[in-house]
Amino acid sequence: MKVITNGINESYLIELLENAPDDIEMVKAAVAYASDDELLKFCLARKIPLMFYGRMDHSMPVSLPILKKFLTAGPSYQCKLVYKHYHPKVIWLVNYGAYIGSANLSRSAWTSNVECGIWFTEGDLKMHGIDVELVDLFEKVEKESEVLTEELFNRLKVFADANKADQERESLLSRNFDVHIRPQLSKDFKGLARIVSKHNSENRKRKFLEEWNSTLQTLRKLSDIIVQDANRPAWIKNSVPKGVQVDQFLHAYYYQNVKINNQSYYEEHYQKNRGRTDQALKEAFTWWHSLAKAPGDEDKFIYERAPFLLKSLSRDEVTQLSEDQFIQVCQKIHAFLTASRQTTNNELGFPKDTKLELLDRAEQVAKWIWNSRSGNGSSPLQVFNHILYGGSTDDVPHRVWDAAFEDDWHLQRFGLSCIGELVGWAMPDKYPPRNGRTSKALRALGFDVKVYSE
Secondary structure: OEEEOEOOOOEOHHHHHHOOOOOOOOEEEEEOOEOOOHHHHHHHHHOOOEEEEEEEOOOOOEOHHHHHHHHHOOOOEEEEEEEOOOOOEEEEEOOOEEEEEOOOEOHHHHHOOOOOEEEEEHHHHHHOOHHHHHHHHHHHHHHOOEEOOHHHHHHHHHHHHHOHHHOOOHHHHHHHHHHHOHHHOOOOOOOOOOOOOOOHHHHHHHHHHHHHHHHHHHHHHHHHHHOOOOOOOOOOOOOOOHHHHHHHHHHHHHHHHHEEOOEEOHHHHHHHHOOOHHHHHHHHHHHHHHOOOOOOOHHHHHHHHHHHHHHHOOOOOHHHOOHHHHHHHHHOOHHHHHHHHOOOHHHHOOOOOOOOOHHHHHHHHHHHHHOOOOOOOOOHHHHHHHHHHOOOHHHHHHHHHHHHHOOOOOOOOOOHHHHHHHHHHHOOOOOOOOOHHHHHHHHHOOOOOOOOOO
């Protein structure tokens, strides 16, 4: 976590791009005003997909030159606009971190203005549950946004040219915009601002459970299909739990077909497959069945890690795990390894130049969690037991919500993807594992599922 105030503390937003790693998956930016193309140029140079959500009104908050560049940048670089009542400054470089602050996309905001913002590493985002909040933010902004088309650009340009003389007459310009532009938009914008309801938390939980359970049923249906002889490759025994089989099918499909050279193209696959999901599944099943051997380490996971996790997370053993056994459990959870990779040396209390192999880094993160407590004072093993066995098996999704979003049961650095896997490895036939990669693979196959960060 780092404060960004430009010249005040000699920490500049532009430096975050200059020091960015190579494995950024995509960039999502919700920034009201944009007059500089530095972020777009960065994404183009690195070939990183960019989703930009800017503001749209009579004052042209996103300049015409910026809009024009998005129109010609290619399908992986999308611009969408939100009408009025929209003022965020959030830039999420997925797998790297997120800036939340006051800076718009302008040269002065990034270099010379006095701005104030916080840079959260990906580890920070997961530790505090901010990553899930950002997913919700961009999901809601997406629903209220208007895609930039050539037609909309032309209307905006005509409006700007016709009203140059009225730049100081704000009220007239605003009315003119409502007359000439708003009727041509495809949505009736009501704005994202809402009066906070005392039932807000209950509504969030309800919406989460609706999506989580819907995706769960999709995974269950796929697991019933994947175990059939016509779809199961010869190197997988039919005794392997179906939840494990569907997870490793999705793992292989994602890493062999969707993620290429550190770039994930699940949205491009989704656009192609969302109208042909059955055909996309048929093609994927045919590919899976034809494999003479595991394309990655799927066989090791199926025959070594999964049985270890199933035993370790059983009702009889989960509360009896030693610290070393707890560390081994964490090291075998894919999402935990991803989260550990994104945890910086500074967060672990090590010098900046410390070199740690991934499993060693995961060990240090697991040790930190082992010594931590949830909001109600529960140990990690007590939290695990609550999630898995703290009531009816049918109510596990409700306890997933508890551990992911409620302070009483939340463990920092053990986020939603880790919890989704934990449940899946403990009871794979009823609750197939789900993490960020699971959702991306499903979306790539054409399913309209929500992608939580991995």
